[in-house]
Amino acid sequence: AQSVTQPDARVTVSEGASLQLRCKYSSSVTPYLFWYVQYPRQGLQLLLKYYSGDPVVQGVNGFEAEFSKSNSSFHLRKASVHWSDSAVYFCAVSINNNRIFFGDGTQLVVKP
Amino acid sequence: NSKVIQTPRYLVKGQGQKAKMRCIPEKGHPVVFWYQQNKNNEFKFLINFQNQEVLQQIDMTEKRFSAECPSNSPCSLEIQSSEAGDSALYLCASSPPTGNTEVFFGKGTRLTVV
Numbered sequence: 001a002q003s004v005t006q007p008d009a010r011v012t013v014s015e016g017a018s019l020q021l022r023c024k025y026s027s028s029v030t031p032y033l034f035w036y037v038q039y040p041r042q043g044l045q046l047l048l049k050y051y052s053g054d055p056v057v058q059g060v061n062g063f064e065a066e067f068s069k070s071n072s073s074f075h076l077r078k079a080s081v082h083w084s085d086s087a088v089y090f091c092a093v094s095i096n097n098n099r100i101f102f103g104d105g106t107q108l109v110v111k112p
Numbered sequence: 113n114s115k116v117i118q119t120p121r122y123l124v125k126g127q128g129q130k131a132k133m134r135c136i137p138e139k140g141h142p143v144v145f146w147y148q149q150n151k152n153n154e155f156k157f158l159i160n161f162q163n164q165e166v167l168q169q170i171d172m173t174e175k176r177f178s179a180e181c182p183s184n185s186p187c188s189l190e191i192q193s194s195e196a197g198d199s200a201l202y203l204c205a206s207s208p209p210t211g212n213t214e215v216f217f218g219k220g221t222r223l224t225v226v
Contacts, residue, residue, distance in 0.1 A: 036217075043114070043203055044217040088153060099168065100145070100205075100215060102155040 002027045002093045006103035014111050015083050021076040021106045023065075023091030031093040033074040034100070035065055038088045047089075050074065061085070086110045114138070116218035118204050119186075123223045125194045133221040134186040137206030143167075144187050145205040145215070146179060155203075161187065162209075194225045 005024045013019055025031065032051055036044040048059025055067040065076045074091060091103040117136040125131045137144050146158040159169035161181040169179075176195075181187040191198055201222050207215040 034215075041222075043116075043118075043219040044205075045114070046214075046216070049214075090153075090155075094215070099157050099160065100147075100155075105153040 002031055002095060002101045004091050004093055004101055004103035006089075006091055006106050008106050009104070010107040010109065012109045012111060013081055016080050019076075019078040019081045019085075019108070021089050021091075021108065023074045023076065023103060025072050025074060025091070025093045027072075027093060027095065029095065030069060031095050033065075033067060034092040034094070035059065035063070035074070035076050036090045036092060036102075038090065038105070040087075044090065047076070081108075081110050083110045083112060114216040114218065116204055116206050116216050118202075118218035118221050120221060121219065123221055125223065125225050127195060127225055128193050130190060130192060131194045131198070131223055131225070132188060132190040133202055133223070134188050135204030135206075135218060136186045137181075137204070138216055141206035141208055141216075143207045143209065144181050145207075146189050147203045147205065149201040149203055149220070151200070158189070158202075191223075194223075196225050199223055199225045 003026045034049045035047040047063050048057050050057045050067045058064050063078050088105045088107050090105045092100045094100045115138045119134050142163045145160040148156040159179045160167045179189045201220045203220045205215050205217045
């Protein structure tokens with residue numbers, strides 16, 4: 001079975017600072033990997049996804065993530081955060097689109 | 113941007129009442145998922161369909177929930193007899209046929225059971 005761990009429930013950074021949100025996964029095979037963002041009172045929006053190939057994938061709004069098979073990780077990064085990036089970020093995995101398994105989310109707070 | 117449409121956005125029901133919510137998947141997406149997100153942001157997979165057929169569902173869904181995705185009509189999720197613990201955000205998602213893992217979510221229906 002697949003599982004996802006986001007070890008940081010809440011991350012606070014200053015506007016303009018760099019960001020890394022951590023994600024570790026467990027799966028018997030290399031899964032499809034996703035990062036979603038959820039703004040207050042909204043659904044989930046896909047930031048980026050990884051299937052195969054270049055382990056660094058680019059997403060929307062300047063986000064990128066790096067897949068590491070050896071570390072079973074898929075950390076999300078951004079060089080310079082904006083106050084509007086404040087939201088909850090979910091890492092997720094899937095095998096052949098049958099089900100998506102989500103982490104518990106990381107609340108990102110961007111201080112002005 | 114996702115084109116999955118969920119209605120209503122907010123739903124308030126008394127305990128024991130039926131609660132029904134609907135989802136229109138993106139055009140051309142035969143696979144539909146329902147998830148429950150509780151106040152702690154935890155996701156629970158409920159059921160998924162490919163076209164009108166159920167692919168997987170959890171035990172809870174079999175017993176108190178009913179869901180369908182009829183052809184040419186919105187998909188629906190109905191709780192037969194609402195309980196306080198059912199208060200949550202119900203998210204519908206759709207995707208192209210299995211093998212392509214683009215999954216798009218709607219904005220959800222927030223159910224409050226009073």
